[in-house]
Amino acid sequence: MFLEDIRVTFKxxxxxxxxxxxxxxxxGFLLIGIIAPYILPYPxxxxxxxxxxxxxxxxxxxxHPFGTDEMGRDVFSRVILxxxxxxxxxxxxxxLALIIGVPxxxxxxxxxxxxxxxxxxxxxMFLAFPPLLLAIALAATLGRGLLNTVIALAISWWTxxxxxxxxxVNSVKTLPYVDAARVIGLSSLTIMxxxxxxxxxxxxxxxxxxxxGSAILEAAGLSFLGLGVNPPTPEWGLLVTxxxxxxxxxxxxxxxxxxxxxxxxxxxxxxxDAIREASDPRLRRILLVERRV
Amino acid sequence: xxxxxxxxxxxxxxxxxxxxxxxKAVRDVSFDVxxxxxxxxxxxxxxxxxxxxxxxxxxxxxxARIINGKILVDGINILELSERELEKIRGREVSMIFQDxxxxxxxxxxxxxxxxxxxxxxxxxEDKEELRKRVIEALKIxxxxxxxxxxxxxxxxxxxxxxQRVAIAAALLTxxxxxxxxxxxxxxxxxxxxxxxxxxxxxxxxxxxxxLFITHNLGVAAMIxxxxxxxxxxxxxxxxxxxxxxRNPLHPYTKKLIESIPRTSAKIxxxxxxxxxxxxxxxxxxxxxxxxxxxxxxxxxxxxxxxLIEIKPRHHVACHKYRVK
Numbered sequence: 001m002f003l004e005d006i007r008v009t010f011k012x013x014x015x016x017x018x019x020x021x022x023x024x025x026x027x028g029f030l031l032i033g034i035i036a037p038y039i040l041p042y043p044x045x046x047x048x049x050x051x052x053x054x055x056x057x058x059x060x061x062x063x064h065p066f067g068t069d070e071m072g073r074d075v076f077s078r079v080i081l082x083x084x085x086x087x088x089x090x091x092x093x094x095x096l097a098l099i100i101g102v103p104x105x106x107x108x109x110x111x112x113x114x115x116x117x118x119x120x121x122x123x124x125m126f127l128a129f130p131p132l133l134l135a136i137a138l139a140a141t142l143g144r145g146l147l148n149t150v151i152a153l154a155i156s157w158w159t160x161x162x163x164x165x166x167x168x169v170n171s172v173k174t175l176p177y178v179d180a181a182r183v184i185g186l187s188s189l190t191i192m193x194x195x196x197x198x199x200x201x202x203x204x205x206x207x208x209x210x211x212x213g214s215a216i217l218e219a220a221g222l223s224f225l226g227l228g229v230n231p232p233t234p235e236w237g238l239l240v241t242x243x244x245x246x247x248x249x250x251x252x253x254x255x256x257x258x259x260x261x262x263x264x265x266x267x268x269x270x271x272x273d274a275i276r277e278a279s280d281p282r283l284r285r286i287l288l289v290e291r292r293v
Numbered sequence: 294x295x296x297x298x299x300x301x302x303x304x305x306x307x308x309x310x311x312x313x314x315x316x317k318a319v320r321d322v323s324f325d326v327x328x329x330x331x332x333x334x335x336x337x338x339x340x341x342x343x344x345x346x347x348x349x350x351x352x353x354x355x356x357a358r359i360i361n362g363k364i365l366v367d368g369i370n371i372l373e374l375s376e377r378e379l380e381k382i383r384g385r386e387v388s389m390i391f392q393d394x395x396x397x398x399x400x401x402x403x404x405x406x407x408x409x410x411x412x413x414x415x416x417x418x419e420d421k422e423e424l425r426k427r428v429i430e431a432l433k434i435x436x437x438x439x440x441x442x443x444x445x446x447x448x449x450x451x452x453x454x455x456x457q458r459v460a461i462a463a464a465l466l467t468x469x470x471x472x473x474x475x476x477x478x479x480x481x482x483x484x485x486x487x488x489x490x491x492x493x494x495x496x497x498x499x500x501x502x503x504x505l506f507i508t509h510n511l512g513v514a515a516m517i518x519x520x521x522x523x524x525x526x527x528x529x530x531x532x533x534x535x536x537x538x539x540r541n542p543l544h545p546y547t548k549k550l551i552e553s554i555p556r557t558s559a560k561i562x563x564x565x566x567x568x569x570x571x572x573x574x575x576x577x578x579x580x581x582x583x584x585x586x587x588x589x590x591x592x593x594x595x596x597x598x599x600x601l602i603e604i605k606p607r608h609h610v611a612c613h614k615y616r617v618k
Contacts, residue, residue, distance in 0.1 A: 176391050176396040176397045180389070180391060180463075182351070183352055184388065184467070185379075185383030185384030186380075186384075187380055194399075194402075198401050
């Protein structure tokens with residue numbers, strides 16, 4: 001059944017241009033993120049360990065497709081390697097947020113009562129802050145660094161998953177098959193993990209890839225504000241900041257990392273839209289007919 | 294051991310706490326079920342019959358409280374047990390099948406996986422082949438054709454009637470002593486109803502399982518049950534052997550229920566029905582709760598709540614009409 005879902009989802013993606021663009025962008029991003037260190041034209045420039053003052057501020061050319069920055073480093077190499085950091089951040093933030101949020105939502109929803117109430121009120125406390133503000137405050141407290149950025153963003157993020165899972169668990173746990181499992185005397189843990197959780201995860205599966213795009217965007221924001229990763233790590237947000245001072249002289253230093261952020265986030269959003277379409281059985285049927293696939 | 298009844302319910306009182314007030318859904322209900330006996334709880338929607346079933350199975354909704362009473366399953370009061378002890382008893386002693394077979398199965402697993410799970414957790418058998426053998430055997434008992442195929446099917450691939458059979462097979466896996474069936478045929482069409490009832494009857498005979506059958510359909514009750522318990526607005530109004538109740542109903546409510554069964558033989562232009570609706574269970578009036586709908590009510594009915602009295606052997610009724618003065 002699950003494989004069938006994937007097959008139909010893929011069919012739907014293929015049938016729509018925008019979904020296909022999103023799919024290709026995300027696939028490309030994942031691929032580049034994984035193999036980036038091995039395809040860099042100027043690896044030393046990319047990691048930011050070399051200086052080439054005589055080559056600084058070169059405009060885009062065949063040799064340096066995205067030009068060079070004030071240190072004479074190849075912007076193309078730095079943007080490519082930046083994909084890896086963005087990928088780490090996207091997967092790290094969403095993964096960590098899921099690890100915190102899903103169990104809390106599951107326990108709060110299934111156990112209910114005072115424990116559930118307490119867990120959800122804690123969640124509400126986190127929700128009371130605007131997410132980016134909370135992330136900024138946390139990042140400022142924790143200090144700069146890749147890991148700290150991921151932690152700061154994940155802590156401002158997990159609440160959404162906790163709420164989502166909580167609501168789903170509450171609706172799934174009243175279904176007759178859960179009662180049936182209880183009557184037959186299966187243990188609470190079995191019921192929770194085998195009968196409730198898998199059936200409550202659908203909206204999370206849809207939400208998670210969408211959030212990866214947002215995580216990249218927010219991490220770039222934190223780096224841009226000087227709260228994210230440490231220079232000279234070629235994180236995209238940081239690259240935009242680095243080019244900021246010389247934007248009048250050399251637009252390409254900020255432009256290309258900015259474009260990378262734009263394209264990647266757009267790709268994730270387009271793909272998430274496609275997944276959302278395919279995950280709604282009613283909409284899916286309509287679309288399958290409309291697009292004649 | 295053989296002397297203890299599989300199910301005894303004593304003075305059971307259950308309230309629902311809702312935003313609109315406390316609904317006194319079940320009040321002072323007592324009855325018992327013998328080994329291998331089939332007993333029907335009959336009543337209209339909202340009479341509390343399902344609540345009683347859920348209480349015995351231990352799956353009352355969160356807003357329900359058991360105010361008073363005992364539920365003895367094989368001599369043990371399950372209301373005094375901890376959640377952990379309950380888990381052990383459930384399935385082993387009490388099993389339940391539900392109204393909507395399609396909703397009673399987790400859609401993510403095959404029938405085989407689901408049924409194997411039950412045996413694994415309840416009986417501690419891990420061996421894959423043994424599990425498979427047992428599940429297939431159970432599927433054969435409920436007369437499912439091609440059990441091998443059904444073992445590997447997902448719930449949505451099977452029809453309602455097949456799923457209800459699978460549900461019965463699942464409930465039988467752990468050799469329960471009592472089987473609660475909450476309107477198991479309501480969602481099925483008439484021919485299937487008949488088959489499922491026959492199946493339950495056959496299983497009862499074969500394994501000597503007691504069945505507590507919850508239904509609003511007296512016809513269904515007549516087919517399967519030895520005794521009928523008529524429930525009205527949360528209390529028992531009449532208990533008696535099926536034949537007695539159907540031929541000689543004593544309580545005015547039971548009489549009207551039987552009259553309102555549509556008959557094809559009689560030449561009547563209009564269907565008979567029971568006028569009025571169930572009393573608001575937030576405020577229980579003094580006297581008999583059926584009084585507003587009763588044609589035979591008299592002064593006494595306004596003053597005192599009638600108690601169950603034995604009119605004939607094993608035939609009890611709660612009505613002032615039969616009070617011997």
